[in-house]
Amino acid sequence: MAKSKAAIFRQRFIGLANSSQGSEEEIWFRRCIAQEFIKFMRASGINLHHINNVKIKYIERYFTYRYHQGVKAVVLQRELSALQAILAEAGQSIKADPEHPRLNPQALGIAGSRPEVICPYCNCSASLVKGCEIYPHRAELAEQFYWICPQCKAYSGCHKGQGRPRGTLANEELRQLRRKVHWLFDPMWKNAGIQREDGYVWLARKLNIPLHCCHIGLFDVELVGLRSVERKLTLSNVSFL
Numbered sequence: 565m566a567k568s569k570a571a572i573f574r575q576r577f578i579g580l581a582n583s584s585q586g587s588e589e590e591i592w593f594r595r596c597i598a599q600e601f602i603k604f605m606r607a608s609g610i611n612l613h614h615i616n617n618v619k620i621k622y623i624e625r626y627f628t629y630r631y632h633q634g635v636k637a638v639v640l641q642r643e644l645s646a647l648q649a650i651l652a653e654a655g656q657s658i659k660a661d662p663e664h665p666r667l668n669p670q671a672l673g674i675a676g677s678r679p680e681v682i683c684p685y686c687n688c689s690a691s692l693v694k695g696c697e698i699y700p701h702r703a704e705l706a707e708q709f710y711w712i713c714p715q716c717k718a719y720s721g722c723h724k725g726q727g728r729p730r731g732t733l734a735n736e737e738l739r740q741l742r743r744k745v746h747w748l749f750d751p752m753w754k755n756a757g758i759q760r761e762d763g764y765v766w767l768a769r770k771l772n773i774p775l776h777c778c779h780i781g782l783f784d785v786e787l788v789g790l791r792s793v794e795r796k797l798t799l800s801n802v803s804f805l
Contacts, residue, residue, distance in 0.1 A: 569613040574602050577615070580653045581646070590646075597646040601626055615654040620666050623647065623659070627672045631727050632692060632709055640674040673727055681720075683713035683733050684784075690719075690733060720781065731781020738785055745780050 567575075581594035604626050605612055612618060630640055644667070652660035659667060669675035681690040690713050695705035698712060698719060711729045712719035718733040734742060753763030768778035771787070 570606075570611045573612050573614060573617075577602060577612075577650065580615075580650045583653055586649070593642070594646040594649055597643050598650060600643075601647065604629060615651075615656060618651070618656070618659070620659065620664075623667060624672065627674060628709075631674060637669075637674045637676055640672075641669050644669065644672065644674065673723070679728055681711045681729055681733065683716060683718055685718055685733070685735060686713065686715045688713050688715040690714075690729075692722075692727065729781075731779060732784070738783075741785065742780050742783060745783065749780065 578595055578598045581598040582591060586594070602612070605622060608625065610622060627640060627644065630643065635643075645662075648660040648662065648667070658664065662668060665671060682688070683690055690711040693710055693712055695702070695708040695710060698710055699705045709722045709727070710719050711722065711733060713733055716735065718735045718738075720729040720731050720733045722728060723730055731742075749763065749767065750760075753760055753766075756763070764778050765775060768775045771778065773787075
């Protein structure tokens with residue numbers, strides 16, 4: 565019986581891991597990672613038939629998955645090096661470049677240690693969960709990750725492809741206030757034809773706060789309410805100059 569294209573690719577991919585240079589232990593580790601990567605692709609419904617089918621976004625998804633499994637950053641960095649060695653052996657020099665803008669430890673969120681996220685309301689350590697636990701009726705959010713306080717249920721989403729929270733954990737009141745600010749702020753910088761970062765520069769000046777503190781995900785009730793963010797954003801003579 566002839567082998568399927570997926571089976572042929574699997575054999576070829578693991579063969580590339582074996583043929584890469586290195587010690588016996590390094591080759592063994594690369595082979596393990598090759599098998600783990602193919603297993604993840606298959607579980608994700610992605611059938612790879614050729615090395616060119618290994619897209620950057622697939623590698624990003626793999627490391628997001630591994631990160632949220634609780635794998636340490638130092639191990640993930642080694643896994644990245646193993647995959648890059650396999651890709652280099654296959655002639656995929658661009659994807660194998662350690663300085664690739666999307667396939668490096670910083671871009672993949674595996675450069676440092678896992679953050680400890682503390683709830684600002686009750687000081688409990690937050691847990692990392694999938695969106696299906698917070699939004700059971702929203703299928704489009706099921707596979708996204710969130711930090712949630714097990715005690716008071718305040719939560720925050722994660723940056724795409726990373727484990728860093730988008731801001732501080734927020735309860736229902738603060739989430740509603742932040743959404744309202746987004747509804748006002750986002751159309752402003754988009755309609756002005758500028759980048760969001762430039763919009764935040766403008767907003768930081770208006771609120772008289774440091775730029776590194778000016779992110780809606782960091783705003784608390786006091787800033788949103790008492791500093792009248794809404795009033796400043798609804799002024800008719802807005803200028804980003």
